[in-house]
Amino acid sequence: VPALIEIDSDGHRGGLVPDDPALLGIAAVLAGAGCLRGVMTHAGESYGAVGAEAQAAFAERERAAVVQAAERLRKAGLACPVVSVGSTPTAHAATDLTGVTEVRAGVHVFFDLVMAGIGVCRIDDIALSVLTTVIGHQPARGWIVTDAGWMALSRDRGTAVQAVDQGYGLVCADDGTLLPDLVLRSANQEHGIIARRDGAAAPLPDLPVGARLRILPNHACATAAQHDGYHVLPAKGGTLAYWPRFRGW
Amino acid sequence: VPALIEIDSDGHRGGLVPDDPALLGIAAVLAGAGCLRGVMTHAGESYGAVGAEAQAAFAERERAAVVQAAERLRKAGLACPVVSVGSTPTAHAATDLTGVTEVRAGVHVFFDLVMAGIGVCRIDDIALSVLTTVIGHQPARGWIVTDAGWMALSRDRGTAVQAVDQGYGLVCADDGTLLPDLVLRSANQEHGIIARRDGAAAPLPDLPVGARLRILPNHACATAAQHDGYHVLPAKGGTLAYWPRFRGW
Numbered sequence: 001v002p003a004l005i006e007i008d009s010d011g012h013r014g015g016l017v018p019d020d021p022a023l024l025g026i027a028a029v030l031a032g033a034g035c036l037r038g039v040m041t042h043a044g045e046s047y048g049a050v051g052a053e054a055q056a057a058f059a060e061r062e063r064a065a066v067v068q069a070a071e072r073l074r075k076a077g078l079a080c081p082v083v084s085v086g087s088t089p090t091a092h093a094a095t096d097l098t099g100v101t102e103v104r105a106g107v108h109v110f111f112d113l114v115m116a117g118i119g120v121c122r123i124d125d126i127a128l129s130v131l132t133t134v135i136g137h138q139p140a141r142g143w144i145v146t147d148a149g150w151m152a153l154s155r156d157r158g159t160a161v162q163a164v165d166q167g168y169g170l171v172c173a174d175d176g177t178l179l180p181d182l183v184l185r186s187a188n189q190e191h192g193i194i195a196r197r198d199g200a201a202a203p204l205p206d207l208p209v210g211a212r213l214r215i216l217p218n219h220a221c222a223t224a225a226q227h228d229g230y231h232v233l234p235a236k237g238g239t240l241a242y243w244p245r246f247r248g249w
Numbered sequence: 250v251p252a253l254i255e256i257d258s259d260g261h262r263g264g265l266v267p268d269d270p271a272l273l274g275i276a277a278v279l280a281g282a283g284c285l286r287g288v289m290t291h292a293g294e295s296y297g298a299v300g301a302e303a304q305a306a307f308a309e310r311e312r313a314a315v316v317q318a319a320e321r322l323r324k325a326g327l328a329c330p331v332v333s334v335g336s337t338p339t340a341h342a343a344t345d346l347t348g349v350t351e352v353r354a355g356v357h358v359f360f361d362l363v364m365a366g367i368g369v370c371r372i373d374d375i376a377l378s379v380l381t382t383v384i385g386h387q388p389a390r391g392w393i394v395t396d397a398g399w400m401a402l403s404r405d406r407g408t409a410v411q412a413v414d415q416g417y418g419l420v421c422a423d424d425g426t427l428l429p430d431l432v433l434r435s436a437n438q439e440h441g442i443i444a445r446r447d448g449a450a451a452p453l454p455d456l457p458v459g460a461r462l463r464i465l466p467n468h469a470c471a472t473a474a475q476h477d478g479y480h481v482l483p484a485k486g487g488t489l490a491y492w493p494r495f496r497g498w
Contacts, residue, residue, distance in 0.1 A: 013387075013394070013437060013440055013442070014384075014385050014387070014394050014440065044437065135263075136263050138262075138263070145262070145263050150405075150471070151470075151471075151474060152498070154403075154404055155403055155404035155405045155406070155471060156399075156404045157404070188262060188293065189470060189471075191262055191263065193262070221400075221438060222399070222400075222404060222438075225400060225475070226474070227497075228496060228497055247477060248476075248477055249401070
């Protein structure tokens with residue numbers, strides 16, 4: 001089994017710090033078994049870094065950690081062909097990738113509201129949405145009820161800890177135009193509840209039963225995992241393509 | 250299309266209140282089209298009711314609402330063969346189902362930590378767990394890292410608003426024995442982080458890399474939806490059965 005040694009670049013989760021005394025011993029065992037391919041890290045803490053400057057600092061921290069670990073291996077006479085980093089905020093902010101051979105950014109293929117919330121993309125860049133239909137209203141509460149709840153959107157509330165809480169998602173017309181001041185306020189298993197954002201000036205728009213809307217997700221990875229595939233809109237219109245998803249363990 | 254009219258029994262989400270003036274008009278339209286089968290409700294607010302007495306009160310509220318609506322239809326000369334209620338807390342606490350023809354409880358087939366947290370079941374009654382493997386440790390932080398993150402467990406944090414927050418789940422040995430004072434403290438996409446509960450007296454148990462554990466979920470519906478099927482343990486042991494899940498829209 002080809003193996004990379006995980007390096008802890010920011011204290012987020014797993015791996016060895018680059019100067020961990022155990023690194024060379026582990027590498028020697030893997031090399032002896034013919035498995036060692038290199039080192040990898042994931043800058044999980046960069047998802048809390050707001051703005052390109054803070055993200056660039058994380059990118060450099062990520063790079064420095066794996067390059068330092070790779071150099072320790074090479075000085076010990078071990079080959080380290082793969083030096084891998086990976087996180088969407090750092091992939092977009094990195095200014096120097098010297099010594100890195102692989103960047104494993106993931107959510108950048110779609111972007112989402114969490115990424116928009118830390119300035120990695122604009123809301124208009126988000127390429128994944130859930131198509132839903134208005135199925136009812138509770139006028140006294142200012143609610144528009146849809147048929148996409150958390151089973152379609154996921155329970156991810158990643159923007160809850162950001163400067164702007166986007167609820168369970170933002171609301172677009174079915175052509176993708178953002179409807180201002182609306183938010184998917186809450187989600188039940190198979191129902192979404194759209195309401196005006198707190199402090200919104202505009203009244204609730206007239207979205208009758210049957211109106212189709214698109215919900216932009218907090219976290220594209222979590223939302224996509226609730227579905228078996230993607231219905232892909234060609235840029236110039238025409239027939240939808242269908243891309244099945246890989247699932248399971 | 251056979252149709253039930255949704256009745257709002259507790260202000261939780263959708264439907265008409267039983268004495269809504271629009272009820273008979275809607276029923277007449279459906280009956281005229283040959284679609285009307287009856288009335289239904291869901292006591293969504295009962296999930297916040299702690300203990301059998303409070304849940305029984307919700308069960309009576311749920312029953313009274315649909316029975317009142319059904320009687321209005323019948324007095325208007327419309328058939329109402331189906332009078333349907335449905336929520337796991339009320340299904341277990343109801344003492345009188347007079348006039349009800351159907352109970353649509355769902356999560357009761359598995360139970361989960363949310364249901365245990367409001368006294369509908371005991372933790373030992375929970376029949377669904379996610380099998381996971383220990384893949385690492387961060388001793389300085391008191392973390393045991395597993396290979397089941399929120400992609401395997403869901404992002405559901407239903408116990409966060411209950412008296413006891415169970416994190417992303419409780420931890421059992423692979424034979425289902427609860428390991429006291431441990432909680433799945435946090436979850437990344439493909440990693441779970443087990444730690445001692447705040448205030449726990451016992452030290453972190455010795456769970457080496459490769460140890461297999463079972464995680465009891467906050468919400469069985471959400472957790473099951475992350476998987477394509479169930480691996481079913483026969484009560485008397487023997488070969489696992491596999492039950493595929495229905496998925497998609």
